[in-house]
Amino acid sequence: MIETSAAQPDATTIVERKGLGHPDTLADHLAERLSRAYSLYTVQHFGAVLHHNFDKLALLGGASEVRYGGGKMTSPVRVLVNGRAAPLCGGEPIPVTEIVEAEVKAFFAERLPEVSDHLDIAFNITSNSSPGAVLTGDDVPDRTRWFSPRSIDDLRERRVRLSNDTSLGTGWAPENPFETFVRELVDHFSGQSDFTEAHPWCGSDVKLMGYWDGQRADVVLCVPQKSRHVASRAEYVHNTETVLAECRRLAGIRLPDVDADFRLNARDVPEKDELYLTYTGSSIESGDEGVVGRGNRVNGLITPLRPMNLEGASGKNPVYHVGKLYNIAALRLARRLHEATGEHAEVHLVSTTGQRLDQPWRVLVRLTAQDVEIDKVQALITEALEEFPALTDELIQDGIVLS
Numbered sequence: 001m002i003e004t005s006a007a008q009p010d011a012t013t014i015v016e017r018k019g020l021g022h023p024d025t026l027a028d029h030l031a032e033r034l035s036r037a038y039s040l041y042t043v044q045h046f047g048a049v050l051h052h053n054f055d056k057l058a059l060l061g062g063a064s065e066v067r068y069g070g071g072k073m074t075s076p077v078r079v080l081v082n083g084r085a086a087p088l089c090g091g092e093p094i095p096v097t098e099i100v101e102a103e104v105k106a107f108f109a110e111r112l113p114e115v116s117d118h119l120d121i122a123f124n125i126t127s128n129s130s131p132g133a134v135l136t137g138d139d140v141p142d143r144t145r146w147f148s149p150r151s152i153d154d155l156r157e158r159r160v161r162l163s164n165d166t167s168l169g170t171g172w173a174p175e176n177p178f179e180t181f182v183r184e185l186v187d188h189f190s191g192q193s194d195f196t197e198a199h200p201w202c203g204s205d206v207k208l209m210g211y212w213d214g215q216r217a218d219v220v221l222c223v224p225q226k227s228r229h230v231a232s233r234a235e236y237v238h239n240t241e242t243v244l245a246e247c248r249r250l251a252g253i254r255l256p257d258v259d260a261d262f263r264l265n266a267r268d269v270p271e272k273d274e275l276y277l278t279y280t281g282s283s284i285e286s287g288d289e290g291v292v293g294r295g296n297r298v299n300g301l302i303t304p305l306r307p308m309n310l311e312g313a314s315g316k317n318p319v320y321h322v323g324k325l326y327n328i329a330a331l332r333l334a335r336r337l338h339e340a341t342g343e344h345a346e347v348h349l350v351s352t353t354g355q356r357l358d359q360p361w362r363v364l365v366r367l368t369a370q371d372v373e374i375d376k377v378q379a380l381i382t383e384a385l386e387e388f389p390a391l392t393d394e395l396i397q398d399g400i401v402l403s
Helices: 023-046 096-111 177-190 194-198 233-254 322-341 374-385 388-398
Strands: 013-018 058-060 063-067 070-075 077-085 119-126 168-173 207-212 216-222 259-264 289-291 345-350 362-367
Touching: 013 177, 023 058, 023 077, 023 096, 023 289, 023 388, 077 096, 096 119, 168 322, 177 194, 177 207, 177 216, 177 233, 216 233, 233 259, 322 345, 322 362, 322 374, 322 388, 362 374
Parallel strands: 077 119, 216 259
Antiparallel strands: 013 207, 058 077, 058 289, 063 070, 168 345, 207 216, 345 362
């Protein structure tokens, strides 16, 4: 269904973004890294992506001691690797545990090096088939071979790609200036930037909640500091002023006509030394947990006033899991429709389990544009649905950032 002359989105915006060191972002990115590593291994060794999913991964926070000028981990971060993966193909074993362990250690070495030597990895990876393997005699149901294929010819998706679930993907475009600013500001403090290179005390577990009415912005921001780079309470307070000054500087550039107010680390009580001071730069060090699907959506934002899908896309199989593929496809299609019409576009792709991946049960497109060439819109939809094989390759080879 293609709707035109839809209502324009309200200027009122509530938007949240979790930074690279937030436990939920860590869980999302680690799950996706595991899926990609497993996929690359099976493609290289067998010529196809074997069945797997790591989208139920969870991180259980450790414990730490934090002191001005120092600190240490006192209890490890527990990595619960929940999921399924084919352990062999044609009788040849796949080193699933070794792949996962290597990727977990490499991930934390890159993202939170202070944690990399304080990990407890718990494996709960099964190879059980999905419901539907009904025994009717001595024959082995095809479904039981999904996670133990005799060869890649046992993979049904090599003949036709069917949706794994009844689910949906949602996308919209364009972002308003405030939503773009939120993404950029969080990445500025939580990722590699001139600011974080110049200020090694800046931790990566950044979180922002913002409100915008089109003229005024109100932002609540959390930016941790790393204790070994902060010698005193006074130094911590000085650093917070540095962060606030940087927020105002960037707002002046990105939102020049907006009256923006920033509140930083609102729970701090400096006189009691209750501060967002951490050893690692992330709350994962002190009991906080991270779970796949609780963080940013595929577009990198959490936007409750916009259409929003709650699927945990990260870690899902990149071949036929609609919770991943339909969300990416819907977002890309919405952006193309915005480019084509110059106005707002909203896309919903709804699957039915067991039906062709490229033939959704429902496609709903809403456009604010009035004069629309329906044939061109339909052509863009068809083009997006034909891209799933290429999208799978892109996810595996290029490592698309999903949040």
